[in-house]
Amino acid sequence: MTKKKIALVAGAAGFIGTHLTERLITKENYQVIGVDNFVTGSRDNIKHLSVYPEFTFLEHDIKDPMDIKEKVDVIFDMACPASPTDFIPLKIEIIESTLGIYHLLQLAREKQAKFVFSSSSEVYGDALVNPQPEDYTGNVNTTGIRSAYDEGKRFGEAMVMAFHRKYKMDTRIVRIFNTYGERMRANDGRAIPTFINQALKNEDVTVFGDGTQTRSPQYISDLVSGIIKLTNSDITTPTNIGNPDEMTINKLAEKIVNLTNSTSKLTHVPLPQIHDPKVRKPDISKAKSELDWEPKVTFNEGMKKTIEWFKINTKRGDIF
Ligand code: UDP
Numbered sequence: 001m002t003k004k005k006i007a008l009v010a011g012a013a014g015f016i017g018t019h020l021t022e023r024l025i026t027k028e029n030y031q032v033i034g035v036d037n038f039v040t041g042s043r044d045n046i047k048h049l050s051v052y053p054e055f056t057f058l059e060h061d062i063k064d065p066m067d068i069k070e071k072v073d074v075i076f077d078m079a080c081p082a083s084p085t086d087f088i089p090l091k092i093e094i095i096e097s098t099l100g101i102y103h104l105l106q107l108a109r110e111k112q113a114k115f116v117f118s119s120s121s122e123v124y125g126d127a128l129v130n131p132q133p134e135d136y137t138g139n140v141n142t143t144g145i146r147s148a149y150d151e152g153k154r155f156g157e158a159m160v161m162a163f164h165r166k167y168k169m170d171t172r173i174v175r176i177f178n179t180y181g182e183r184m185r186a187n188d189g190r191a192i193p194t195f196i197n198q199a200l201k202n203e204d205v206t207v208f209g210d211g212t213q214t215r216s217p218q219y220i221s222d223l224v225s226g227i228i229k230l231t232n233s234d235i236t237t238p239t240n241i242g243n244p245d246e247m248t249i250n251k252l253a254e255k256i257v258n259l260t261n262s263t264s265k266l267t268h269v270p271l272p273q274i275h276d277p278k279v280r281k282p283d284i285s286k287a288k289s290e291l292d293w294e295p296k297v298t299f300n301e302g303m304k305k306t307i308e309w310f311k312i313n314t315k316r317g318d319i320f
Helices: 015-026 091-111 147-167 191-200 220-232 249-259 285-291 299-312
Strands: 005-010 030-036 055-059 074-077 114-120 171-176 205-208 239-241 266-269
Touching: 005 015, 005 091, 015 030, 015 220, 074 091, 074 220, 091 114, 091 147, 114 147, 114 220, 147 171, 171 220, 191 205, 191 249, 191 299, 205 249, 220 239, 220 285, 220 299, 239 285, 249 266, 249 299
Parallel strands: 005 030, 005 074, 030 055, 074 114, 114 171, 171 239, 205 266
Antiparallel strands: none
């Protein structure tokens, strides 16, 4: 057995962080130092990880610098509230996690560690091209209601590139598109957990606006595989990781109602968010050709697993 590498995962108690940490420990031969401040992360998401001797946890807010004694090989920054419903009440926490990117970059520099930043399809804003390739520079409103998040991710990318260029640091930027799966925050207001919960209770499924806006959901295990492949590559420029299986929100709601065998009906309610992107679909040509990565899990497969998990974990989240 080769010697284990040490990863620091900021946001380890969040949806992506918990899956990434599990994969690093169980399949990639890593020890992981998990870090989270539990603003949106959950203690339940790290309970199953604490059985591994390779996992240690530090409750810490990355807005403040961190003193880590151990050697660290890779820092994964997965820490940021990410649901559009968070963008309003948690805007300051989002800005604080953006300040945290700077501290984590400084830590990576001190440790001579690789740095992997979770950016987002939100950097494309209300995209005027569809699908979105990495060289599309986006259509983002700097003062819009989502700006703490989408401009935060854009500034995060700018910081990563500045550290990469000035200090020759080994960095990665993964632009994550809509992702779903087990251990999603049940009450985070996003379309998928909301629709699943509504459908399981046979309640009306609340489609915002006319439901013709599109998203392209990817299953969590595909995202994690993409992050690992990108980490192990030498690509330092931003890389889209998402599933190009684009669908309207009406179609997404119908599919979830069908897969849950629910009697729910779709109901259209006014869009609570201005600047809701009208289309979103990743162009994954770069990940395909340079990482030999593409999503493997179909919508029906991933969604069935997710629905089963939601059925079993009805205690989690306050909307049950
Ligand atoms: N949406 C919806 N009903 C809901 C929650 C969201 O119709 O209860 C819509 C939302 O307006 C957006 C899409 O679903 O067009 C995806 O929203 P989500 O919050 O899941 O994530 P986003 O892609 O906006 O980050």
